[in-house]
Amino acid sequence: MSNESIQVQGIMKRYGSLLAVEDVSFNVGQGEFVSLLGPSGCGKTTTLRMIAGFVDPSGGVLRVHGRDVTHLPPEKRELGFVFQNYALWPHMTVAENVAFGLKLRKKSRNFIRDKVAESLSTTGLSGYEDRLPRQLSGGQQQRVALARALALEPQVLLMDEPLSNLDRALRVTMRRELKELQARMKMTTLYVTHDQEEALSMSNRVVIMNKGRVEQVAAPYELYENPATSFVADFVGITNFLEGIVAGADGERLAVKLVSGQVLRAVNKKPVAPGTKVRALIRPERVTLKTGRIDGDNVLTGQVILSEYFGALLRYSMRLDSGDILRAEVHNFDSVIENGTRVWICALPEHVRVIAHEKGV
Structure with missing residues (x-):
C-alpha cells in the first residue's frame, strides 16, 4: 500500500x-x-x-x-x-x-x-x-x-x-x-x-x-x-535581484558579470552554462553592510536612501553606484546609519544564488 x-x-x-x-x-x-x-x-x-x-x-x-x-x-x-x-x-x-x-x-x-x-x-x-x-x-x-x-x-x-x-x-x-x-x-x-x-x-x-x-x-x-x-524567490521572503550573465562556471561555482560590469561570485546547486542570462539572488539578511571600506570579492558600493526600524531589525535600502536598489537587514545594531551615508556592501559567494532568465521575466 x-x-x-x-x-x-x-x-x-x-x-x-x-x-x-x-x-x-x-x-x-x-x-x-x-x-x-x-x-x-x-x-x-x-x-x-x-x-x-x-x-x-x-x-x-x-x-x-x-x-x-x-x-x-x-x-x-x-x-x-x-x-x-x-x-x-x-x-x-x-x-x-x-x-x-x-x-x-x-x-x-x-x-x-x-x-x-x-x-x-x-x-x-x-x-x-x-x-x-x-x-x-x-x-x-x-x-x-x-x-x-x-x-x-x-x-x-x-x-x-x-x-x-x-x-x-x-x-x-x-x-x-x-x-x-x-x-x-x-x-x-x-x-x-x-x-x-x-x-x-x-x-x-x-x-x-x-x-x-x-x-x-x-x-x-x-x-x-x-x-x-x-x-x-520573490514570493517567499524578500529578495534582491541583480541582472547579469554567467561569465564562467566551475561546477557549482559561478562568476556572474552584472550589467554594471562588476563580477559576482556565486555558489549554485543547479549548474548554469556560461553565456546564460541570469538573475543573481541575495537575501537581505545575508548582506554585510559597513560604513568603511571592505576589500575582497563581491563588494558593492552605494548610498543609504532609506532605513526602516522594525524593533528586532533594521532594514536598509541602498542605491548602488550602478543605480540598482539593494536591501539589507541588520539584526544586531547599536546605531542607525543615516540616509545619504556611503556604504560598502558584501555578500559571500555561498549566499548568492543564480536563476536563469525565464520567459516573461
Whole structure:
C-alpha cells in the first residue's frame, strides 16, 4: 500500500475559457503537514476544493490512501474540512455544532456524546459546550470548527485559510497550537494559505502555486535557500535581484558579470552554462553592510536612501553606484546609519544564488 495519503495527478479545472488550475501534481505523505501557498487567484483553494469533492475537476486523478476519489461526493471521501469562515451554525451551541456531522451519519447518542467530549478536550474547549458562537472569540470559533472536523475521524484534514480572519498575535498563537495538535495526532494535513510565514513555520513541505500551476514543491528551508524560479524567490521572503550573465562556471561555482560590469561570485546547486542570462539572488539578511571600506570579492558600493526600524531589525535600502536598489537587514545594531551615508556592501559567494532568465521575466 502506498505511503501517500493524498495523490494529486495532473489535476485541472476549467471554467469556460478560463483555465483556473492546470496540470497540478503533488503528493502528501502519511502524517505530513503540507501547505498550498500562493497569491490570491493562483488556484490553491480551487485545488483544495477539488480534493474535498466540492468542485468537480476537468481532468486528472485524485487518490486518498490509494483509492480513486476523483468523482466521489464529499461524504464518501472520509476527509475533514475546516472552512475559512468556520461555517458554524449561529443558533447551535458549541456541542451541537461539533455533533452536527455525527448526527448526519446517524451515530448513536452515546457515541456522539463521547466523541464531542473527546474533540472538545483535544482542542482545549472543555467547559464551552453550552456557549453559542457569538459568545466566543475568533480563536475559540476556529477551535470549534476544528473540533467538528476531528469528531468525524477523517483520514485527512483539509484546511482553507482557517486563520486569515484572526489578528496577527492570535494567528501566531493559533498556528503554533495547530501544528502541535497535528504533530501529536499524526494527522495528514493539507493547508491552504497566502501567508508565507505561516506556511514556512508550520509545514513539512510547501507547494508553491502561481497562475494555476505548481512552481516548486519543497521543504521550507529548500524553498527559501534554493528557489527554483524567480517567482518563488520573490514570493517567499524578500529578495534582491541583480541582472547579469554567467561569465564562467566551475561546477557549482559561478562568476556572474552584472550589467554594471562588476563580477559576482556565486555558489549554485543547479549548474548554469556560461553565456546564460541570469538573475543573481541575495537575501537581505545575508548582506554585510559597513560604513568603511571592505576589500575582497563581491563588494558593492552605494548610498543609504532609506532605513526602516522594525524593533528586532533594521532594514536598509541602498542605491548602488550602478543605480540598482539593494536591501539589507541588520539584526544586531547599536546605531542607525543615516540616509545619504556611503556604504560598502558584501555578500559571500555561498549566499548568492543564480536563476536563469525565464520567459516573461
